[in-house]
Structures are given as structure tokens and as C-alpha cells.
Amino acid sequence: MEIWRIPTARPADLDGMASWLDEHERARAANFTDAAARRRFIVSHAGMRRVLGRRMGVRPGEVRIAVGRHGKPYAPARPDVQWNLSHSGDLALLVVAYGRSVGVDVERLRPELDQAAFARRFFPAGEAEFVDGSPERFAWLWTRREACVKAAGGRLAQGLRLPVNGPSPALVRDPAGSLPGTWLVLDVPVPPEFRAAAAISARTPPTWTNPTI
Template sequence: MSADEVQVWLVPDERSDRVLAHLLGVLDAGERQRAAAYRSADDRRRFVVAHGAVRHIVAGRTGAAAAEIRFVRGPHGKPEVADPGSCVQVNLSHSGDVAMVAVTAGRRVGVDVQRIVPGLDTVAMARRYFPAEEAEFVRAAADPVARAARFARLWSRKEALVKAHGGRLTQGLRVPVTPPVAPPGNTPAGDAWPAGYRITDVPAPPGYRAAVALSGLADYRVTPRRWASPAPPP
């Protein structure tokens, strides 16, 4: 994988007890503690699957065992691969039943997937959080479903950007992300972004929108992948 490629892995919702037990076994103590804190069995399962998938995907890039991968938190809490000799950058997002993992070989990366929610007051939320032009873009859609789809698309682009940059979402929501404009060095949010980023919409299951952001203004290609859970040991 080159620095100008990003693999975006769609992670299916796994329900096999044997697979779930295996994935739980590769998590570290902190991840297992976070999983146990979920009251909902569905939420707990999705956490285990998503974070287990991250470990296996990173292991496939580094050659390390999935259980041996270590993560550290960046200045804004973003997890990063701890191995100083590794140039792997990885990011995870999940919404509803869908999880996605983005991985690159050097450029800072953020991925986000958003479920389309037609019952949400997307016009009011867009006016509250988005620049005026983007709020109007949401409002001008033909019906509630179309407005919700536009809102989810813009939100996924903004959150992917924030996750790549490592900043705060409240600031990133004010950054214009309507294609093809790349975020400027100084944004309406008043946040000094250290470099440009490129944001790309990526394929998502029906009822969802997703995007990926990479640091730098060089072009890159997106390679969609579907993750298959490993066969658990007998």
C-alpha cells in the first residue's frame, strides 16, 4: 500500500459466538473494560466486532499479532498505532449496524459513516452547526428523506475531516466541506489547521453515507474492502 492509497473496510455485524469470543480475546484490558460497560448486548457486540476488526486489519499491515497491537491517544484523544517503526495510520467509525475502518501507509486519516435519519430536524441542525451555504443546501432538498441524506453526507465529511486532523467536532462542523473545496488553512471556526486535507465520499450500505479524509492536498485513491472475520482457532 502506498501513502496515496486508503483502504476503507466495511465491517459486517458478526453474530457467531465463537467469532465474538475470538475477537474479544484479541482486545486489550482497556477495550474489554469499555465493552463490558455497554448495557445493550447489541452495542457491546458491535464494539467488540469493530475493535477486533481494527486490530486484525492493522496486524495485516504490520505483521504483528492482532492481540499485540498497542494504541496511544493523540492530543485530542484519537487512537494511534503505538509502534514507532510503523507508518500505519488507522481510523474507525460506526453508526447503527455499520462499521468502517480506514487504513493508510502514512497520511493522517479519518473515516466516518452516518445513518440517514429522515425523522431528524436536519434543517434546524444544519442551521445551528453548518455554514450558511451548507445549511441552505440541506434545506433546499425536495423532501425529508433527501434533506436527511444531504445532512448525513455533509456530517460524515466534516467528522472524517475532524478525525483526520484530531481537532474538536464543534469547530470542525463550521468548516465548509462541500466538494470540491478543500478546507483552508484558517477556517471560519477560528481553528488554525496545520495542513490541507482532501475529503472523498466513499460507498456505504443503503441508508448510510460515508466519507474519508486524508492529510495533504495530493490525490489519493480509495480501495473499498469488505472485512471477513478470521476463523477462530479450534
């Protein structure tokens, strides 16, 4: 499993990167009214295509991507190549694996939000107490949840009560059965203003690398 770090600030050739995107991605990029948000989207998706193109033996612009249930992407020509992309602020993460479903999430800390109230309403009781208003703890649990939901191709509402606390790697399953599957969740090293996690459909820790584009 590979977890790629994609910095999205000040790219050398934004127009060249944009040319790699497909029609759907270009339309999404055009919908951003904020130039910085548009740049981040283009660079993160171009970086994704660059990595996937290498794995599939094609050029970045030739990677064909379809969208499945709840927006989970896949490559019709290479269903064995599984991946997921997440970005927050000027950092994007891409997880790639072969033959196993994967998900990744990165979040910039947001101390202005009332994480304690949200956790009390939606998280399991023990995790709500663990958050105790801490942006770091909230983001840590949130990224683990998002990674599992994205790996499963589910909806966020299905993962809000997942029990994800514990040392990394953590084996996560939904006792209520709302989100099917068993997921191994790993915390991903990122700069201190972020938290990140990846999930993979496995029961034992995979060998993984954390390169930067």
C-alpha cells in the same frame, strides 16, 4: 489508502474476537448495557486489530494502541501506520494509510432528527440552505466534517463550520484557522441507508481500495 468495510451483525466467534481486545477496549465493551451495541463494538475493534496486525506484522491481540489528543489513536511502535475507525448501526468503516493522517465517518440516516434546525444553527449559510431538511444531505455533509475533524485529531466544535460541500474528492481547509490542515475528502460507497466519508492529509486524490473483512 485502504477503507475497510466491517459488517458487525452476527459474528461467527464473538468470544474469540473479544480476546483480541486490550484491557481498555474490554472495559469499554463491558460498559454497554445493550447486547447489540456491545457486539458492534467488539466486532468493529476486532476487525480493526485484524487489519492493523497484518500491516504491522503482529497478531491482532498484539497491536498496541495509545490515545493522543482528543482521543486520536496511534501505535507507538508504528507511528507510520495511521488509521481511524467509525461505526454506525451494523456497519463499521476503517481507514488505513501510511505516513498521512486520516479520518473516517459513517452515519446511518436519521430522519427523525431536526437536521434543518441544526444546520441553520451550526453550518455555513450556504450548506444550511443545501440541507433543507434532507436527512441524506445532512448526513453527507456531517460525515465529511467528522472525517476531517478525526483526521486532524481535533474537536467536533472546530469542524462545524468547515465548508465541505462540493463534488468528491473535495479539498477542504478551514478559512478561520480553527481546524488546521488541508484535507482531501472522499465519499465512500456504503448501503443506501448510510452515508460515509474519509479524509486524508493530501492535496491530490490518493489511490484507494474499499475491501470488506
